Amino acid sequence: MALTHEIISHFQVNVNREDCKKCKSCIKNCSFGVFSFNGKQIVAEHHKCVACQRCVIMCPGKAIHISQSESCLPPHGNYTEKIRNIIWAQSGTGGVLISATGNDRPIRSIFDDLLLDSCQVTNPSIDPIREIIETKIFFGRKPKKLDFTTASNDVNEVSLKTNNSVNFEIEMPIMIGHMSLGSISYNACQAIYQAAKELNIVAGSGEGGLHPDFYEYAPNIITEVASGRFGVDLNYLNNAVAIEIKIGQGAKPGHGGHLPGEKVSSLISQTRMIPEGSDALSPYPHHDIYSIEDLAQLIAALKEATRYKIPVGVKIAAVHNSAPIAVGIVRSGADFLTLDGFRGGTGAAPRIIRDHAGIPIELAIAAVDKSLREENLREQITLIAGGSIRYSADLIKVIALGADVAMCCMPVLIAMGCRVCQQCFRGLCPWGIATQDEILVKRLDITIAKNRIINLFHSWNEELKDVLGAMGIDSVESLRSNRDRLRYIGPNPRIAEILEVKHAGE
Amino acid sequence: MQVNKRMIVNETKEKIFEIGLEEIIEINAAPNGKSIDSRELNFMIHEAVNANYKSIILNNVCGQRFIGAALKGDIEIIINGIPGNDLGIFMDGPKVIVNGNCEDQSGNTMNHGTIIINGDGGDVIGLSSRGGKIFIKGDVGYRVGIHMKEYEDKFPLLIIGGTINDFLGEYMAGGLIIVLGLKYENGNFQESDQPICGNELGAGIHGGKIFLRTDLSLEDKLGIGANVFDITEEEIAEISPFIDEFCKIFGIPSDIIWKKPFQTIKPISKRPFGGNYCSQII
Numbered sequence: 071m072a073l074t075h076e077i078i079s080h081f082q083v084n085v086n087r088e089d090c091k092k093c094k095s096c097i098k099n100c101s102f103g104v105f106s107f108n109g110k111q112i113v114a115e116h117h118k119c120v121a122c123q124r125c126v127i128m129c130p131g132k133a134i135h136i137s138q139s140e141s142c143l144p145p146h147g148n149y150t151e152k153i154r155n156i157i158w159a160q161s162g163t164g165g166v167l168i169s170a171t172g173n174d175r176p177i178r179s180i181f182d183d184l185l186l187d188s189c190q191v192t193n194p195s196i197d198p199i200r201e202i203i204e205t206k207i208f209f210g211r212k213p214k215k216l217d218f219t220t221a222s223n224d225v226n227e228v229s230l231k232t233n234n235s236v237n238f239e240i241e242m243p244i245m246i247g248h249m250s251l252g253s254i255s256y257n258a259c260q261a262i263y264q265a266a267k268e269l270n271i272v273a274g275s276g277e278g279g280l281h282p283d284f285y286e287y288a289p290n291i292i293t294e295v296a297s298g299r300f301g302v303d304l305n306y307l308n309n310a311v312a313i314e315i316k317i318g319q320g321a322k323p324g325h326g327g328h329l330p331g332e333k334v335s336s337l338i339s340q341t342r343m344i345p346e347g348s349d350a351l352s353p354y355p356h357h358d359i360y361s362i363e364d365l366a367q368l369i370a371a372l373k374e375a376t377r378y379k380i381p382v383g384v385k386i387a388a389v390h391n392s393a394p395i396a397v398g399i400v401r402s403g404a405d406f407l408t409l410d411g412f413r414g415g416t417g418a419a420p421r422i423i424r425d426h427a428g429i430p431i432e433l434a435i436a437a438v439d440k441s442l443r444e445e446n447l448r449e450q451i452t453l454i455a456g457g458s459i460r461y462s463a464d465l466i467k468v469i470a471l472g473a474d475v476a477m478c479c480m481p482v483l484i485a486m487g488c489r490v491c492q493q494c495f496r497g498l499c500p501w502g503i504a505t506q507d508e509i510l511v512k513r514l515d516i517t518i519a520k521n522r523i524i525n526l527f528h529s530w531n532e533e534l535k536d537v538l539g540a541m542g543i544d545s546v547e548s549l550r551s552n553r554d555r556l557r558y559i560g561p562n563p564r565i566a567e568i569l570e571v572k573h574a575g576e
Numbered sequence: 577m578q579v580n581k582r583m584i585v586n587e588t589k590e591k592i593f594e595i596g597l598e599e600i601i602e603i604n605a606a607p608n609g610k611s612i613d614s615r616e617l618n619f620m621i622h623e624a625v626n627a628n629y630k631s632i633i634l635n636n637v638c639g640q641r642f643i644g645a646a647l648k649g650d651i652e653i654i655i656n657g658i659p660g661n662d663l664g665i666f667m668d669g670p671k672v673i674v675n676g677n678c679e680d681q682s683g684n685t686m687n688h689g690t691i692i693i694n695g696d697g698g699d700v701i702g703l704s705s706r707g708g709k710i711f712i713k714g715d716v717g718y719r720v721g722i723h724m725k726e727y728e729d730k731f732p733l734l735i736i737g738g739t740i741n742d743f744l745g746e747y748m749a750g751g752l753i754i755v756l757g758l759k760y761e762n763g764n765f766q767e768s769d770q771p772i773c774g775n776e777l778g779a780g781i782h783g784g785k786i787f788l789r790t791d792l793s794l795e796d797k798l799g800i801g802a803n804v805f806d807i808t809e810e811e812i813a814e815i816s817p818f819i820d821e822f823c824k825i826f827g828i829p830s831d832i833i834w835k836k837p838f839q840t841i842k843p844i845s846k847r848p849f850g851g852n853y854c855s856q857i858i
Contacts, residue, residue: 165854375646
């Protein structure tokens with residue numbers, strides 16, 4: 071059965087025989103087992119190749135290059151090769167197809183259909199290199215209004231009466247999303263937390279606990295309480311700058327988690343606080359949260375547990391009803407709200423959910439921002455948007471659509487060396503990022519990876535300042551929800567209406 | 577701050593504990609007949625803990641939530657009344673005794689400590705607990721003991737004197753649940769007239785064990801991934817000390833316990849859903 075329905079190779083591994091020194095570096099480097107030596111020469115099994123480029127870069131003779139496979143199926147515009155491959159995989163195994171990274175369907179990006187405004191004549195632009203443009207964000211709940219004591223007539227004796235919720239400051243409106251130790255390696259976590267500390271931004275711990283080695287980065291780590299409650303104890307709650315209740319994830323809204331037992335090494339066991347080799351199942355819902363009232367209860371419990379010293383927020387996936395749910399979440403006492411769009415990434419999720427469930431972050435953030443403004447709640451909460459913030463343009467546009475902070479993961483992984491081969495769930499990452507294999511993990515140099523993340527976000531922040539300067543805005547807070555600085559050039563005017571963005575030319 | 581500094585010794589305290597903890601404080605959760613809210617009550621408890629009181633007695637408790645939340649160390653809290661949801665959430669060490677019923681999610685994500693309920697319990701008791709002991713004299717509701725797990729020296733134990741409802745031990749990954757099926761009436765313990773359990777016993781269980789004291793067939797009550805066995809000699813030896821401890825706390829004559837056999841619910845495999853997925857390259 072397998073033979074007659076074999077999926078054709080996607081890539082062709084070409085080894086130039088003249089340049090090949092037969093040093094077998096490719097055999098050592100390829101964790102997918104593509105290469106072998108037959109006694110005379112290196113041979114490649116093309117169907118195992120995922121085009122991760124590890125062999126190409128590590129080959130001392132530069133003898134390898136990978137091209138797209140020339141073999142093809144009979145063309146059909148509707149039954150694409152991908153759909154036929156899905157059917158063959160399912161009919162061969164009977165299982166739910168697993169996928170990694172974000173949605174790979176070629177759905178038009180709304181970010182790409184938005185254009186930014188700039189100043190001409192009637193309002194001056196600002197030179198961001200010579201003038202101060204503020205990109206700091208205060209993270210946490212803001213009071214509805216400020217009350218002052220008015221006991222005395224002396225204006226100098228006025229003092230603030232309002233009890234402010236706790237807030238903390240981050241240098242740029244960027245958060246590194248939640249990737250747990252387990253989905254990514256120890257070295258990758260270390261690089262991310264070090265970068266977050268040096269940049270003074272925040273990074274998520276993911277739902278898999280926090281290894282004691284990372285407690286020193288607590289002032290820059292948002293820990294996550296998910297339905298599995300893995301690794302949640304007093305140390306975990308107290309070693310964080312904020313706590314997030316994870317309800318959903320953009321890549322798999324409504325879906326639980328499943329870390330297979332074979333991946334629960336001693337390191338993961340320590341972090342998640344489960345025995346080595348046992349499955350780590352995250353139930354689909356939190357079984358103590360069936361309503362907004364229950365959510366309010368867990369928020370209050372976490373605040374009680376941390377003695378009201380740190381903000382407690384909620385992460386939901388962007389789904390059809392995000393806007394009213396978000397209103398409920400703000401009313402239930404959350405200090406921040408994270409919205410994760412349907413292009414958001416994952417280490418492992420069913421393909422059917424990753425590719426088809428949820429809505430794009432552009433529409434979700436605009437709808438949530440609008441609802442919160444209508445309910446007079448927007449100013450009280452820090453709103454974080456993620457789900458494929460690919461580069462600084464997306465960061466800028468998502469802020470203009472209503473986010474305070476943009477959350478991203480894939481650009482961080484790509485900066486560290488990820489080639490987006492989309493095999494994270496197999497634990498074979500040849501770049502040492504999405505793997506727990508000690509030999510593979512050592513391939514990721516923590517310092518180099520950290521510096522690349524720092525460079526990336528430094529660059530994004532400078533570009534953000536450039537755009538703000540060109541718009542004549544001196545603080546990123548003035549760009550937030552500023553839809554007037556965007557114009558739409560896409561094919562669907564209804565999208566522009568939902569985004570509350572005018573069409574270009576209007 | 578309405579902390580009453582009068583030293584008292586409570587009746588229940590004499591019954592259950594060896595006296596030895598000297599610093600006792602009594603807090604009235606409903607001064608002037610009006611209940612204070614959860615946050616205020618918890619603030620008072622924390623103040624008492626910070627003042628080094630080792631035994632805290634809460635009187636007239638009525639639905640206040642999160643009592644004992646994230647408290648650690650050698651403290652005992654005696655609750656006269658009915659505590660609200662999330663009693664002892666994230667708790668790491670203290671002993672909580674409730675003279676009354678408790679509501680939902682008692683022992684939520686508990687790491688260590690003891691919760692003793694002299695009455696009935698609500699739903700989702702012991703949710704995701706990693707360690708500690710929960711002893712409930714009476715009946716409990718749905719989804720009790722869900723996703724209990726164990727790790728190294730942490731081992732959660734949940735014993736229910738009465739009966740339970742559907743989805744006991746769902747997703748269970750470690751620890752022990754024991755259900756006795758007794759009822760307390762007219763000062764005596766006797767067999768409960770209610771069915772000992774609901775449906776979907778141990779649905780998705782992949783670690784830990786559940787013991788039910790019943791001679792009825794449980795085959796048709798099992799959830800996916802769970803299987804039922806007769807109790808073995810080793811298992812009797814394993815649970816006996818826990819049952820003795822439970823009987824001592826609530827004054828149950830231990831000979832009544834062994835009049836009926838126990839049945840064990842265990843996972844079919846450590847990987848109940850391992851075969852559900854396909855990771856072929858598309």
